[in-house]
Amino acid sequence: MPIQATFDCSQTLRDASPMLRIAAVERETGIAKDTLRIWEKRYGFPRPSRDSTGDRVYDSSQVLQLKQIRRLLDAGMRPGKVVGLSATDLAQLLAESGYTVAPSLSKTKNGFVQTDSTVSALLDLIGEHSALALRHALAHAQMRMGVAPFVTELVAPLSEAVGEAWAQGRFKVFEEHFYTEVVSSLLRETITSLTPLSNAQYPKVLLTTLPQEQHGLGLLMVEALLTLEGCECVSLGTQTPLEELTDAALAHRADVIALSFSNVNSARFVQDNLRALRHQLPQSIQLWVGGACPVLYQHRIDGVIPVGQLTRIPEAVTLWRHRG
Incomplete structure (x- = not known):
């Protein structure tokens, strides 16, 4: 509920399997199976392999490109302009279209000011793979902000930024899972302390x-x-x-x-x-x-x-x- 954070603010859980069937790719990217088949025929991308039963399977690099393509289509670009471009070219177009991994944030009601650097610093901690440092930073922010602003004004946009970082190739699946587990653990403890x-x-x-x-x-x-x-x-x-x-x-x-x-x-x-x-x-x-x-x-x-x-x-x- 962007940022207008929604119930699904976290889109950070990914399938860790290196090869995904077409139904899983549809779920991950939001691109219909029929559309994927049409693009394969019309543009030569994606280029699935076949498993032992003859079904299409896609590697993680193609799923990444499809996620990037979906974001560009959402930004108003046409499939013919983007389908089949390299991940690097897609990332460049995303940057030019205004997609970033560090959304601008505003001052919260209790005066806790968040800027791009707040999210950027937390993204850096995720990239450093330090669970202790990330948890400490998030817990400290929650104490300063209060539970509701922490969830709506920090965790929600941060989760969005983590998803964008994955789409742009900055984070791998395990880093998204790492972030999700740290935040989930902190939120579960918070919920337990609040349970009426x-x-x-x-x-x-x-x-x-x-x-x-x-x-x-x-x-x-x-x-x-x-x-x-x-x-x-x-x-x-x-x-x-x-x-x-x-x-x-x-x-x-x-x-x-x-x-x-x-x-x-x-x-x-x-x-x-x-x-x-x-x-x-x-x-x-x-x-x-x-x-x-x-x-x-x-x-x-x-x-x-x-x-x-x-x-x-x-x-x-x-x-x-x-x-x-």
């Missing part, structure tokens, strides 16, 4: 993603903010089967299910699954959604509440408390 006693005045929220969503850091960010508001949270992690969500909500006596959708999901997948879930859920259980997937906000579904920005979580909780 059960209070009927605040919703009990079940947090998860559907099976195609592998990214979990965003859920932790949402959980921290909800817990700070007084909510009791139950996290199922990522990729909960749709058919089990109602059972899980009833078993935990949840008032709300909160789901995250990144922009790698197709509009039809998101809409079909949300309609199906809303149909099977009791009306008393609210369904909140967030993430970078545009269809969440372009085409509303009855009974589904798009929260969107992380900063709107307090408002969503307030509306729940005054429902009726």
Whole structure:
């Protein structure tokens, strides 16, 4: 919820496998399988190998280029101008189009000033592979800023910057995973220290993603903010089967299910699954959604509440408390 941080602010978990099948590439890049096949035929890129069963598989360097291409297309460029360019040329175009790995940040409410150098310094610590130094820097920032500004004004844009650094070739998969684990550990400790006693005045929220969503850091960010508001949270992690969500909500006596959708999901997948879930859920259980997937906000579904920005979580909780 950029930066307008969304539920899926973290897009930092990657598949560590050196060769990905086309379905995994679609999830990683947001480029449809049919489009990848068309580009292969029309532009000679990507250039997949074949596994033992004859299926297309792609190495990590091609996935990197496809991620770069996706960002350039989002910036308004046409496929014919960018598909097939080298990673170096793509990175240059990204730089010229305004993509950076250190977004400008503003002064927070409590006076903690963040600049490009704040994010740049943390990116440098990630590159130095020092878990102790990175954790100390993040923990110190959280103490100075407070939990909510730390999540929305530092972790969210930093996670975005880490994702961009990966797309531009600065970070490798293991460095993204390293960052994610350090931040996740810190957020889990924060959530534990904040966990309130059960209070009927605040919703009990079940947090998860559907099976195609592998990214979990965003859920932790949402959980921290909800817990700070007084909510009791139950996290199922990522990729909960749709058919089990109602059972899980009833078993935990949840008032709300909160789901995250990144922009790698197709509009039809998101809409079909949300309609199906809303149909099977009791009306008393609210369904909140967030993430970078545009269809969440372009085409509303009855009974589904798009929260969107992380900063709107307090408002969503307030509306729940005054429902009726």
